[in-house]
Amino acid sequence: MRVDLLAGTAYGAAVMPRRQPTILVFDSGLGGLTVLAETTRARPDARIVYAADDAGFPYGRLSEAELVDRVLQVMERLIARCHPDLVVIACNTASTLVLPALRARFTIPFVGTIPAIKPAAETTRSGLISVLATPGTVARDYTRGLIEAYAARCEVTLVGSTGLAGLAEAALKGETVDDAAILAELEPCFVERDSVRTDVITLSCTHYPLLLERMRRVAPWSVSWIDPAPAIARRISQLLGPAAPPPFSAAGDAPAIFTSGACISGPLRIALAGYGLSQVLIEPFPLMN
Ligand code: DGL
Secondary structure (H helix, E strand, C coil): CCCCCCCCHHHCCCCCCCCCCEEEEEECCCCCHHHHHHHHHHCCCCEEEEEECCCCCCHHHCCHHHHHHHHHHHHHHHHHHHCCCEEEECCHHHHHHHHHHHHHHCCCCEECCCCCHHHHHHHCCCCEEEEEECHHHHHCHHHHHHHHHHCCCCEEEEEECCCHHHHHHHHHCCCCCCHHHHHHHHHHHCCEECCEECCEEEECCCCHHHHHHHHHHHCCCCCEEECCHHHHHHHHHHHHCCCCCCCCCCCCCCEEEECCCCCCCHHHHHHHHHCCCCEEEECCCCCCC
16 A cells, blocks of 8 residues: 555655646645644635535544545536535545545546554654544545554554544534533543553544644643644645745635535634635535435
Protein backbone atom coordinates (compact mmCIF):
# COMPACT_ATOMS: atom_id res chain seq x y z
CA MET A 1 0.00 0.00 0.00
CA ARG A 2 1.21 3.48 -0.82
CA VAL A 3 1.43 5.67 2.27
CA ASP A 4 2.14 9.34 1.73
CA LEU A 5 2.10 11.61 4.70
CA LEU A 6 0.05 14.52 3.53
CA ALA A 7 -1.84 12.54 0.91
CA GLY A 8 -1.08 15.17 -1.69
CA THR A 9 2.42 14.35 -2.73
CA ALA A 10 1.44 13.04 -6.14
CA TYR A 11 1.26 16.68 -7.19
CA GLY A 12 4.57 17.89 -5.81
CA ALA A 13 5.40 19.78 -8.97
CA ALA A 14 1.96 21.28 -9.62
CA VAL A 15 2.22 24.59 -11.45
CA MET A 16 -0.48 27.05 -10.52
CA PRO A 17 -1.57 30.10 -12.51
CA ARG A 18 -0.18 33.51 -11.50
CA ARG A 19 -3.65 34.89 -10.86
CA GLN A 20 -5.66 34.72 -7.67
CA PRO A 21 -6.11 30.97 -7.10
CA THR A 22 -9.36 29.45 -5.91
CA ILE A 23 -9.14 26.79 -3.20
CA LEU A 24 -12.14 24.61 -2.44
CA VAL A 25 -12.11 23.33 1.16
CA PHE A 26 -14.50 20.39 1.51
CA ASP A 27 -15.84 18.43 4.47
CA SER A 28 -18.98 16.55 5.43
CA GLY A 29 -19.84 19.36 7.81
CA LEU A 30 -18.18 22.12 9.81
CA GLY A 31 -14.92 20.37 10.76
CA GLY A 32 -13.13 21.60 7.65
CA LEU A 33 -13.33 25.10 9.11
CA THR A 34 -10.31 24.20 11.25
CA VAL A 35 -8.35 23.59 8.04
CA LEU A 36 -9.85 26.64 6.33
CA ALA A 37 -8.64 28.89 9.17
CA GLU A 38 -5.03 27.74 8.76
CA THR A 39 -5.27 27.91 4.96
CA THR A 40 -6.57 31.48 5.07
CA ARG A 41 -3.69 32.44 7.34
CA ALA A 42 -1.14 30.76 5.07
CA ARG A 43 -2.58 32.06 1.77
CA PRO A 44 -4.31 35.42 2.14
CA ASP A 45 -3.93 35.82 -1.64
CA ALA A 46 -6.28 32.92 -2.39
CA ARG A 47 -10.03 32.95 -2.84
CA ILE A 48 -11.28 30.20 -0.55
CA VAL A 49 -14.67 28.55 -0.99
CA TYR A 50 -15.95 26.29 1.78
CA ALA A 51 -18.28 23.40 0.98
CA ALA A 52 -20.02 21.15 3.51
CA ASP A 53 -21.91 18.05 2.45
CA ASP A 54 -24.23 18.45 5.41
CA ALA A 55 -26.89 16.35 3.67
CA GLY A 56 -24.44 13.44 4.00
CA PHE A 57 -23.22 14.22 7.55
CA PRO A 58 -21.88 12.29 9.40
CA TYR A 59 -19.68 10.46 6.89
CA GLY A 60 -18.56 8.13 9.69
CA ARG A 61 -21.80 6.16 9.35
CA LEU A 62 -21.57 5.50 5.57
CA SER A 63 -20.19 2.27 4.15
CA GLU A 64 -16.97 2.57 2.11
CA ALA A 65 -18.81 2.04 -1.20
CA GLU A 66 -21.48 4.61 -0.29
CA LEU A 67 -18.86 7.14 0.73
CA VAL A 68 -16.78 6.85 -2.45
CA ASP A 69 -19.91 7.24 -4.53
CA ARG A 70 -21.20 10.17 -2.52
CA VAL A 71 -17.99 12.18 -2.53
CA LEU A 72 -17.45 11.68 -6.28
CA GLN A 73 -20.98 12.88 -7.04
CA VAL A 74 -20.84 15.91 -4.76
CA MET A 75 -17.37 16.83 -6.00
CA GLU A 76 -18.54 16.71 -9.62
CA ARG A 77 -21.16 19.32 -8.78
CA LEU A 78 -18.85 21.51 -6.69
CA ILE A 79 -16.05 21.57 -9.23
CA ALA A 80 -18.49 22.55 -11.97
CA ARG A 81 -19.80 25.34 -9.77
CA CYS A 82 -16.58 26.72 -8.25
CA HIS A 83 -13.82 25.93 -10.80
CA PRO A 84 -11.16 25.50 -8.09
CA ASP A 85 -7.42 25.36 -8.81
CA LEU A 86 -6.96 23.00 -5.86
CA VAL A 87 -9.31 21.01 -3.62
CA VAL A 88 -8.68 20.23 0.03
CA ILE A 89 -10.50 17.18 1.34
CA ALA A 90 -10.63 18.48 4.91
CA CYS A 91 -12.06 15.22 6.17
CA ASN A 92 -10.09 12.21 7.37
CA THR A 93 -13.06 9.89 6.91
CA ALA A 94 -13.15 10.72 3.19
CA SER A 95 -9.41 11.24 2.59
CA THR A 96 -8.41 7.83 3.96
CA LEU A 97 -10.62 6.23 1.32
CA VAL A 98 -11.64 8.44 -1.58
CA LEU A 99 -8.46 10.24 -2.72
CA PRO A 100 -7.43 7.65 -5.33
CA ALA A 101 -10.89 7.76 -6.93
CA LEU A 102 -10.93 11.56 -6.92
CA ARG A 103 -7.50 11.75 -8.53
CA ALA A 104 -8.54 9.23 -11.15
CA ARG A 105 -11.69 11.20 -12.00
CA PHE A 106 -10.46 14.83 -11.90
CA THR A 107 -7.26 16.46 -13.10
CA ILE A 108 -6.94 19.20 -10.47
CA PRO A 109 -4.74 18.59 -7.40
CA PHE A 110 -6.33 17.21 -4.23
CA VAL A 111 -4.77 17.63 -0.80
CA GLY A 112 -6.05 15.23 1.83
CA THR A 113 -6.25 15.08 5.60
CA ILE A 114 -5.00 11.87 7.17
CA PRO A 115 -4.29 10.74 10.75
CA ALA A 116 -1.07 12.37 12.02
CA ILE A 117 0.40 9.06 13.16
CA LYS A 118 3.99 9.78 12.13
CA PRO A 119 4.17 13.08 14.09
CA ALA A 120 2.48 11.34 17.05
CA ALA A 121 5.07 8.54 17.01
CA GLU A 122 7.86 11.13 16.84
CA THR A 123 6.40 13.10 19.75
CA THR A 124 5.55 10.39 22.27
CA ARG A 125 7.87 9.65 25.18
CA SER A 126 5.76 6.99 26.83
CA GLY A 127 5.18 5.05 23.57
CA LEU A 128 1.41 5.12 24.14
CA ILE A 129 -0.46 7.15 21.53
CA SER A 130 -4.16 7.38 20.73
CA VAL A 131 -5.83 8.11 17.43
CA LEU A 132 -9.17 9.81 17.99
CA ALA A 133 -11.24 9.64 14.81
CA THR A 134 -14.58 8.59 13.34
CA PRO A 135 -15.48 4.89 13.26
CA GLY A 136 -14.86 5.02 9.50
CA THR A 137 -11.32 6.38 9.78
CA VAL A 138 -10.22 3.92 12.48
CA ALA A 139 -11.48 1.00 10.38
CA ARG A 140 -9.57 1.98 7.23
CA ASP A 141 -6.73 -0.11 5.77
CA TYR A 142 -5.03 3.22 5.09
CA THR A 143 -4.94 4.02 8.81
CA ARG A 144 -3.56 0.55 9.62
CA GLY A 145 -0.92 1.12 6.95
CA LEU A 146 0.17 4.40 8.58
CA ILE A 147 0.53 2.63 11.93
CA GLU A 148 2.61 -0.19 10.43
CA ALA A 149 4.79 2.26 8.52
CA TYR A 150 5.39 4.88 11.21
CA ALA A 151 4.35 3.66 14.65
CA ALA A 152 5.28 -0.01 14.74
CA ARG A 153 7.22 0.57 17.96
CA CYS A 154 4.35 2.36 19.71
CA GLU A 155 1.23 1.04 21.32
CA VAL A 156 -1.52 2.71 19.32
CA THR A 157 -5.07 2.90 20.65
CA LEU A 158 -7.63 3.52 17.93
CA VAL A 159 -10.72 5.27 19.27
CA GLY A 160 -13.69 5.48 16.92
CA SER A 161 -15.95 8.15 18.32
CA THR A 162 -19.58 8.08 17.24
CA GLY A 163 -20.59 11.34 18.90
CA LEU A 164 -17.75 13.85 19.01
CA ALA A 165 -18.14 15.34 15.51
CA GLY A 166 -21.83 15.92 16.22
CA LEU A 167 -20.98 17.59 19.56
CA ALA A 168 -18.51 19.90 17.79
CA GLU A 169 -21.21 20.84 15.25
CA ALA A 170 -23.72 21.47 18.04
CA ALA A 171 -21.29 23.72 19.93
CA LEU A 172 -20.56 25.78 16.81
CA LYS A 173 -24.29 26.13 16.18
CA GLY A 174 -24.65 27.66 19.64
CA GLU A 175 -26.24 24.65 21.33
CA THR A 176 -25.35 23.55 24.85
CA VAL A 177 -22.84 20.71 24.98
CA ASP A 178 -22.04 19.19 28.38
CA ASP A 179 -18.47 18.55 29.49
CA ALA A 180 -19.58 15.06 30.53
CA ALA A 181 -20.58 14.24 26.95
CA ILE A 182 -17.18 15.37 25.64
CA LEU A 183 -15.34 13.43 28.34
CA ALA A 184 -17.31 10.24 27.58
CA GLU A 185 -16.05 10.35 23.97
CA LEU A 186 -12.47 11.13 25.01
CA GLU A 187 -12.01 8.75 27.91
CA PRO A 188 -11.01 5.63 25.88
CA CYS A 189 -8.00 7.60 24.57
CA PHE A 190 -6.48 7.77 28.04
CA VAL A 191 -4.69 4.50 28.72
CA GLU A 192 -2.61 3.83 31.84
CA ARG A 193 -0.60 0.68 32.35
CA ASP A 194 2.27 -0.13 34.74
CA SER A 195 2.54 3.58 35.57
CA VAL A 196 2.93 4.46 31.85
CA ARG A 197 0.30 6.72 30.32
CA THR A 198 -0.86 7.88 26.92
CA ASP A 199 0.94 11.15 26.24
CA VAL A 200 -0.09 12.01 22.64
CA ILE A 201 -3.55 12.12 21.05
CA THR A 202 -3.91 12.78 17.36
CA LEU A 203 -7.10 14.62 16.43
CA SER A 204 -7.90 12.64 13.30
CA CYS A 205 -11.24 14.18 12.49
CA THR A 206 -11.19 17.82 11.46
CA HIS A 207 -14.18 18.55 13.72
CA TYR A 208 -12.29 17.82 16.93
CA PRO A 209 -10.00 20.86 17.08
CA LEU A 210 -13.21 22.93 17.28
CA LEU A 211 -13.52 21.52 20.84
CA LEU A 212 -9.82 21.53 21.71
CA GLU A 213 -9.97 24.01 24.60
CA ARG A 214 -12.79 22.07 26.22
CA MET A 215 -11.05 18.74 25.62
CA ARG A 216 -7.93 20.05 27.36
CA ARG A 217 -10.05 21.13 30.30
CA VAL A 218 -11.89 17.84 30.81
CA ALA A 219 -8.95 15.52 30.00
CA PRO A 220 -7.99 13.13 32.85
CA TRP A 221 -4.35 14.23 32.45
CA SER A 222 -2.27 16.50 30.27
CA VAL A 223 -1.27 15.17 26.83
CA SER A 224 0.01 16.61 23.52
CA TRP A 225 -2.86 17.03 21.07
CA ILE A 226 -1.92 16.93 17.40
CA ASP A 227 -4.01 19.02 15.00
CA PRO A 228 -2.73 18.47 11.44
CA ALA A 229 -4.29 21.68 10.03
CA PRO A 230 -1.08 23.80 10.05
CA ALA A 231 0.81 21.05 8.17
CA ILE A 232 -2.00 20.80 5.62
CA ALA A 233 -1.95 24.57 5.08
CA ARG A 234 1.82 24.43 4.48
CA ARG A 235 1.33 21.68 1.92
CA ILE A 236 -1.37 23.70 0.10
CA SER A 237 0.86 26.74 0.04
CA GLN A 238 3.73 24.69 -1.37
CA LEU A 239 1.51 23.34 -4.16
CA LEU A 240 0.14 26.78 -5.02
CA GLY A 241 3.63 28.20 -5.35
CA PRO A 242 4.41 31.91 -4.92
CA ALA A 243 1.55 34.19 -3.88
CA ALA A 244 -0.48 35.72 -6.70
CA PRO A 245 0.07 39.44 -7.27
CA PRO A 246 -2.64 41.83 -5.94
CA PRO A 247 -5.39 42.94 -6.30
CA PHE A 248 -7.21 40.15 -4.47
CA SER A 249 -10.96 39.95 -3.99
CA ALA A 250 -12.00 41.31 -0.58
CA ALA A 251 -11.45 38.97 2.34
CA GLY A 252 -14.57 38.19 4.32
CA ASP A 253 -17.02 37.69 1.47
CA ALA A 254 -16.16 34.09 0.68
CA PRO A 255 -19.03 31.66 0.18
CA ALA A 256 -19.94 28.63 2.28
CA ILE A 257 -21.90 26.09 0.27
CA PHE A 258 -24.14 23.49 1.97
CA THR A 259 -25.82 20.48 0.35
CA SER A 260 -28.74 20.67 2.78
CA GLY A 261 -28.58 23.86 4.81
CA ALA A 262 -31.29 22.48 7.08
CA CYS A 263 -29.57 23.41 10.35
CA ILE A 264 -28.15 26.85 9.61
CA SER A 265 -28.89 28.89 12.72
CA GLY A 266 -28.19 32.53 13.53
CA PRO A 267 -25.22 31.61 15.77
CA LEU A 268 -23.81 29.42 12.98
CA ARG A 269 -24.01 32.30 10.50
CA ILE A 270 -22.10 34.45 12.99
CA ALA A 271 -19.51 31.69 13.46
CA LEU A 272 -19.12 31.31 9.69
CA ALA A 273 -18.64 35.07 9.30
CA GLY A 274 -15.86 34.77 11.89
CA TYR A 275 -14.11 32.45 9.44
CA GLY A 276 -14.56 35.00 6.63
CA LEU A 277 -17.58 33.18 5.15
CA SER A 278 -20.32 35.75 4.97
CA GLN A 279 -22.33 34.25 2.10
CA VAL A 280 -24.29 31.06 2.74
CA LEU A 281 -25.35 29.24 -0.43
CA ILE A 282 -27.34 26.02 -0.80
CA GLU A 283 -26.59 23.44 -3.50
CA PRO A 284 -29.31 20.86 -2.67
CA PHE A 285 -28.03 17.29 -2.87
CA PRO A 286 -30.09 14.92 -0.70
CA LEU A 287 -28.53 11.66 0.44
CA MET A 288 -30.50 8.85 -1.17
CA ASN A 289 -30.48 5.89 1.23
N1 DGL B 1 -14.67 15.97 9.66
C1 DGL B 1 -14.71 14.60 9.26
C2 DGL B 1 -13.33 13.96 9.43
O1 DGL B 1 -12.32 14.63 9.45
C3 DGL B 1 -15.70 13.65 9.86
C4 DGL B 1 -17.04 13.90 10.35
C5 DGL B 1 -18.06 12.89 9.80
O2 DGL B 1 -18.24 11.79 10.34
O3 DGL B 1 -18.67 13.26 8.80
O4 DGL B 1 -13.21 12.76 9.50
